[in-house]
Amino acid sequence: MGVTCVSQMPVTEGKSVQQTVEILTRKLELLGAEKQGTFGVDCETYHTAPSTMGNQGQAAKLMYVMHNSEYPLSCFALFENGPCLIADANFDVLMVKLKGFFQNAKGNKIESRGTRYQYCDFLVKIGTVTMGPSARGISVEVEYCPCVIASDCWNLLMEFMQSFMGSHTPGIPSVFSNKHDSIYSPADTMVQYMELFNKIRKQQQVPVAGIR
């Protein structure tokens, strides 16, 4: 468990998602990174049910239930800007029982799957973000395992990302700035994935609406 940065890699113009992923992985392999199996992160959206809203005029809150293959025994439940709960994997069963309070937004499931690479003490996961049957984008997760303080190793992490992402290297993630000197946790990674998924959903909203 180290400091992790999750970002989006734009699809190269004139290329498909698959081709862009291939270009990226070839760059990594040239760098000396070794393939180490696959990974997957998924996210399901839940609405708070109207019956529980009361009459205070609250806006409907969204809750996200996520899984990460790096932590196969855990399940993460997050509110936007809110707390993050880390529970055992059978939390999903509990969510079915809470149907009266949280309703699953069907067809809103979004996930990222791809290959896991190791280079020295870095872990790199390049994934294709899919929503339903269609590929929507590319996620790049870079983890520097030996370090636990985000601000300590950000410059180092950025230098590494520049070596294979070039001009698409992301800026400092917002979770980093809130951490100060506290220890980075897996929940921070999940928050970054949630933000990335939300960004990708919004990007796709316009064309999807157009089709309808």
Next chain:
Amino acid sequence: MAEGVLSAGINLEAFAQAIAAIQALRSSVTRVFDCLKDGKRNKETLEGREKGFVSSFQESLHSVSRDLGELERLSNLVGKPSENHPLHNSGLLSLDPVQDKTPLYSQLLQAYKWSNKLQYHAGLASGLLNQQSLKRSANQMGMSAKRRPKAQPTTLVLPPQYVDDVISRIDRMFPEMSIHLSRPNGTSAMLMVTLGKVLKVIVVMRSLFIDRTIVKGYHENVYTEEGKLDIWSKSNYQVFQKVTDHATTALLHYQLPQMPDVVVRSFMTWLRSYIKLFQAPCQRCGKFLQDGLPPTWRDFRTLEAFHDTCRQ
């Protein structure tokens, strides 16, 4: 080798004669007993019988003593076979006809060769090592083995209380560094040094000498399953394995046998510069990473950060 073959040839001849002599001796002894068994029969007169018996008995006894004398003479010629073999009695193993089932002799020869070679190489190694002495005691090379034990006790036998004092003073000197001292195995102290939220160092001391250090990540486990400090396993991360190597180099660099407390303090001061392990770029190439590793080397005097290959 040729000599051995030759002497074996002589021996073989003597052996053949000796075996013939033994056969002769046995037959003459048999004749003595035959004669005794037959007694005085086959003779007509009592006197003739008695006379004949005594003379034949005498004759056979003579032949026994003659044959015995001959055998003794031959046995001197043969000598002791085991003495002639270079491997003494173990050489007899080579006479074992069932080589396939018990290849003892060939194994023995191999072991002998191996131990000869080992002795030779050990001799060479000790010669070389004596030239490149890395001893951290007051006596450097050229000192005789007799004199060495005299000087050692002065710096090696220090009261544990003194060691505790030195360590706690260092602990107070560096606020970002916490040192936890324990003595799980007798009087030798073990230190668990936690440097900020960057790394942990296990330091094994012998009196005030540092014997061994292992650097691990801040979130890595430093205890064994039994809850003891794990002084053997290395870090899972390449960066800390590299820092461990450099820390071991530092142990050999900082040596001042007359003032061991200064050595420990200098080492800890050097170690403290790793608080910026992930934050400091290399002072030579200006980059953070080289081959996936941050600048892991810290100069012994200036404490500046360098990549392992960028340092001079």
